[in-house]
Amino acid sequence: MADDLRAVWNALGGVADPEIPLVSIVELGIARSVERTGDGWTVTLTPTYSGCPATRVIEEDVRAALAKATTAPVRIVTALAPAWTTDWIAPEARRKLQAAGIAPPRGEAGVIANAGARPIAFHRAEPVPCPNCGSLRTVELSRFGSTACKAQYRCNDCLEPFDYFKPH
Amino acid sequence: MLFDYLLRLADNGLVLAQQLGGWVGKGPVLEEDIASTNVGLDLLGQARLWYAYAGEVEARHAGTGRSEDELAYFRDSTGYRNLLLVEQPNGNYADTMARQYLFDQWHVLLLDALRASRDERIAGVAAKALKEAQYHVQRSADWVVRLGDGTAESHGKMQAAIDALWMYTGEMFAVDATERALIDTGIAADAAALQAPWNSNVDAVFAEATLVIPTDDWMQGAGARGGKQGLHTEHLSRLLAEMQVLPRTYPQARW
Numbered sequence: 256m257a258d259d260l261r262a263v264w265n266a267l268g269g270v271a272d273p274e275i276p277l278v279s280i281v282e283l284g285i286a287r288s289v290e291r292t293g294d295g296w297t298v299t300l301t302p303t304y305s306g307c308p309a310t311r312v313i314e315e316d317v318r319a320a321l322a323k324a325t326t327a328p329v330r331i332v333t334a335l336a337p338a339w340t341t342d343w344i345a346p347e348a349r350r351k352l353q354a355a356g357i358a359p360p361r362g363e364a365g366v367i368a369n370a371g372a373r374p375i376a377f378h379r380a381e382p383v384p385c386p387n388c389g390s391l392r393t394v395e396l397s398r399f400g401s402t403a404c405k406a407q408y409r410c411n412d413c414l415e416p417f418d419y420f421k422p423h
Numbered sequence: 424m425l426f427d428y429l430l431r432l433a434d435n436g437l438v439l440a441q442q443l444g445g446w447v448g449k450g451p452v453l454e455e456d457i458a459s460t461n462v463g464l465d466l467l468g469q470a471r472l473w474y475a476y477a478g479e480v481e482a483r484h485a486g487t488g489r490s491e492d493e494l495a496y497f498r499d500s501t502g503y504r505n506l507l508l509v510e511q512p513n514g515n516y517a518d519t520m521a522r523q524y525l526f527d528q529w530h531v532l533l534l535d536a537l538r539a540s541r542d543e544r545i546a547g548v549a550a551k552a553l554k555e556a557q558y559h560v561q562r563s564a565d566w567v568v569r570l571g572d573g574t575a576e577s578h579g580k581m582q583a584a585i586d587a588l589w590m591y592t593g594e595m596f597a598v599d600a601t602e603r604a605l606i607d608t609g610i611a612a613d614a615a616a617l618q619a620p621w622n623s624n625v626d627a628v629f630a631e632a633t634l635v636i637p638t639d640d641w642m643q644g645a646g647a648r649g650g651k652q653g654l655h656t657e658h659l660s661r662l663l664a665e666m667q668v669l670p671r672t673y674p675q676a677r678w
Contacts, residue, residue, distance in 0.1 A: 305552055306468025335472065336547030338554060364554075397454030398562045399461035407454060423554055 259325065263289050263296055266324035270316045273309040274402045277351050280313055284343025287334060295328035296321070301339045303423075304403045340364045341404075341423045352420060358386045358408065360422040383419050385410035395419075425542075426484070427504060427601050428611055429477035430494070431651055434505035436470030437495055438659070439463070439526065441666050445513050455516075458562065462523070465555040470495075472548045496670040500659045507650040508591040510659040514584065517577065520566040521584035527560035528624050529595045529617060536612035545610065564628045571632025582634055589637040593647035596621070601651075615645065 267286045268279050280286045280300070287299040298317060302310045314331055321329045341360040349359040361381060382391040390412035400407040405418040443463030450456025474491040482488030489497075508526055513519045534556055537549035570581040596618040598606065605611035629636055648654060670676060 302468075304465055304468060304555060305472060305548075306464035306466070308464070335551050336543075338547075338551035340554075397458050398558070399454075399458040403461050403464055407457075421558070423558075 259327075260289060260291070262324045263298070263321065266320045267298070267317065270313070270320050273312045273316070274404075275352070275357070277355050278344075278348040280317070282345045282348035282351075284339060284345070285313065286317075292330065295330060296325065297330045297332055299332045299334050301334050303339050307403060339423075341420065344420075353386050356386050356415075356417055357405070358383050358417060358419040360420045362422055364422040383408055385413060385415070386417055387415045388413040393417075424601055424604055425610065426477055426480045428605050429473050429480060431504040433470045433473035433477060433494070434503050434650075435509050435526070435530075436466040436473065438503070438505045438662065439509040439523075440467035440470065441662060442509065442513055442519075442522075446519070451516050459519070462559050462562070465552075465559070469548070469552045469555070472552075476544050476548070492670065496667045500655045500663055501653045503650070503655065503659060503663070504653060505650050505659075506591065506594060507656055508588060508595070510650065510656060510662060511588060511591060512658055515580060516566075517570050517580035518584040518587070520563055520570065521581060521588055524560070524563035524567045524628070525585075525588060525592055525625075527556060527563045528628075529592075529621055530556045531560050532617040532620055533612055533614070536617065540612070541609035567628055567634070568632040571629070571634040578633065581632070585629075585634055586637050589639065590642040591649070593643035594649040594651060597645055597647040597651075599648070599652065 264281070267289070268281045270280045270286075272278055272280055272283055272285070275283075283303070285300055285303065287301050290297045290299075298321070300313065300317065310333075314333075317331060318329065341364050344360065352359045361383060383393050383395075384391055385393050385408075388410060390410050392411040393408050394411060395406060396409050396416065397407040399405070400418045404420060404423065406421050407416065408419050409416045440463040443459045443466070446456060446459045448456065450459055471491050474494050477494065478488035478490055480488070506526070508522060511518075511522055531553065534549045534553040538546055538553065540546045540549065567581065570577040572578070573581075596614050598613065598615050602611050602614060606613045626636065642649070650659075
């Protein structure tokens, strides 16, 4: 049984995120849990953003990967709570993002108390280091980048544009 | 009752998402084009979560419940429960960002309050959506400041947008019988309680943006009625006509 469980997790570890294929859905914290239920497996997934268009593709990829790893029936459950956070992104995945030119999220997203009533800050607090040259002289070009989970930046030293994985 | 409340939450997201989609390919700059549609995508995703739950609640009471698509495509404007604010036209970019900010500022407060709902499903969706809405309000507030405290022309356009939209903010805080019953059972958020924190945040942003807060009290106050009761401006019918034409013409169409 233990070997089976490992096989399921290994298969999930082989499922790449459709929008950022260099990291797996396990490394991103999208695959939350695997449980033995009856004669099959229940895999719990959580979407990153409510409107993430990759959600259905991920589900299909998980089915395909598990069909190769196990003959037992697989049930996929989507859990919204607790809400996905970038805090769940594994250290190894952060290194991979950085190496691929995507600045990984900085700091902890955490849970914000009394979030709605918080006064709005108008200026970004901490600079995001350029993943290419490490410079802190970077500017935000757009609050959204190539996907909903990223913002678009430019480095004023090496002049390269880059994506920043937003803390969420 | 709960079904109606869920429609209010869902319809705001769907209608505003559809509006933001109208900027695809014609945003003032490419980055803004992408940003506006990403905000729309978040709102659409949230709307789907609310519709899915609404359909289940409907099934619980009526035996059968409508799907997300049926709720989106086969209700007329009088069946929609969104705020009048979100159905106001895109106009120029100041109009769009003023509408967005007034909504976002209310949305974060609402979702924050809904995190404490006794209905676990509502609390879960709200907690997830809140993280997205917080990001939205930072961006839209930035734009209100940038345009308000910008050139004479951008200031004039932002002030005009605020003046025109202000009357539609009243119903955000007006509690009717539907909401009252759900507030009393700990399921809905007390919209009236959102008014004070909303005002103080709006005051701070407008001060930074050198904008004047309108004093006209038309359609303000506890008795304000409108979109939440299905009484809409003509803009919603036009928006729905465009959004619904394909599935209504070819009801069996599949992607």
